[in-house]
Amino acid sequence: MTLPKVSVIVPSYNYAASLHVCLRAIAAQTYPQIEVLVVDDHSTDDSVAVARALGVRVIALPDNGGCGRARNVGVANTSGEILFFVDADVAMAPDAVAEAVALLEAEPQVGAVCGIEDPEPLLHDTLVARYRGLQYHHWSASGEGNVTFLFPAMCAIRRRVYAEIGPFNPALKQTEEVDYGYRLSRRHQLRLTSRVRGRHDHDHELLPLLRKLFHRARLRIPLYARARRFATGFETAARAWGSLIATAALPALALPVLFGPWWLLVPAALVAASVAADRELYALAYRRRGPVFLMFFVAVHFLVNVTITAGVAAGALQWLVSRPFRQIYDSTFPVEATA
Structure with a gap:
């Protein structure tokens, strides 16, 4: 053969x-x-x-x-x-x-x-x-x-x-x-x-990694709007919810300042829910690198989740106000583009 x-x-x-x-x-x-x-x-x-x-x-x-x-x-x-x-x-x-x-x-x-x-x-x-x-x-x-x-x-x-x-x-x-x-x-x-x-x-430096993830999330918006669905095999609903919940923890930090220390449980619960949304990922980090690295991993992934959400929000806003941005995938999606 x-x-x-x-x-x-x-x-x-x-x-x-x-x-x-x-x-x-x-x-x-x-x-x-x-x-x-x-x-x-x-x-x-x-x-x-x-x-x-x-x-x-x-x-x-x-x-x-x-x-x-x-x-x-x-x-x-x-x-x-x-x-x-x-x-x-x-x-x-x-x-x-x-x-x-x-x-x-x-x-x-x-x-x-x-x-x-x-x-x-x-x-x-x-x-x-x-x-x-x-x-x-x-x-x-x-x-x-x-x-x-x-x-x-x-x-x-x-x-x-x-x-x-x-x-x-x-x-x-x-x-x-x-x-x-x-x-x-x-x-x-x-x-x-x-x-x-x-x-x-x-990527081995934090700021370049976050910058890349922000722009990739932003640039996916017109593609997903055109295709009317997320990609299969990398981005999941649980991970999307994890990013949103992690981002919600930031404004929730104002609650204990306004209403007392017990309200600190709200942002803590949101962070815990974000971790639970992708718990197998954190379990892998713990198994491979141990508990000290896991704390670093949780902190960096929190920043990554917030960055992705910010990129999606920026992309959604740009999609609403910019016709050229909405059309950047039209040439490769002729069926959806003419539907």
Whole structure:
């Protein structure tokens, strides 16, 4: 039986620190039929030199256009029957490509396969990176199965499916994967599986992480309004309620000031309810890192919940007042747009 050729496409922007780890992990794959292409999105560090020093083919773009455009360029300049997108800050397990191909070969109804990242950070082992690794791993692993949310950090797509669905929307810089997941899952199964694994160099500073989460939450609003439903496989109703309840605890802090110390029980109860909404996540943090880290984890996740709620509120307000904002997904949702 002839094995299908796999085109491993690595979009990269200023990831020189992790790119060599990413490319060495690709070189160590057990699957034999691989071609590798790095699409450098106009990096200002030595990413291009790192890739070329390892003998990897590189396309250096003349300006910065985002991951979506870089992936599209990679597809246009490769020839594999299966496209495997890998972020430049991810090191895949040696059998990641082989497992993805095996699943696609065994289940023709599956159009794309996405992997689940290990909870341990790849390079920067800060407290914030440990938080983000555990949080992202659990939210992904708990949605294992058929999803509507694309996880492009490790993602194998049949080329014919990509041709059918069309390219990533280059106008979207932070939500192109959610948009693409919706488009793909309306026609094919999109599978999230722990058979495809890797380690990610997660965000390791708090403010950049919160800033990213705020804008991603804001930019999801017109997509969810257009699709009329949340993505399946990452965002759940319980987590949404957890974010709202955590945010409600902030104004509730005024109650003991106005009415006496016993009212402090109200914000405390709201925080406890927010924790209960995603209790398995906190249990994982306790098992992996112990009680001291759990206290840090609870505090950071509280901030994350409040940030996500603030992003959703900002997005809802922007959706109400800005017609261009409401229409940023129209080009990729022609059915809903004309309904």
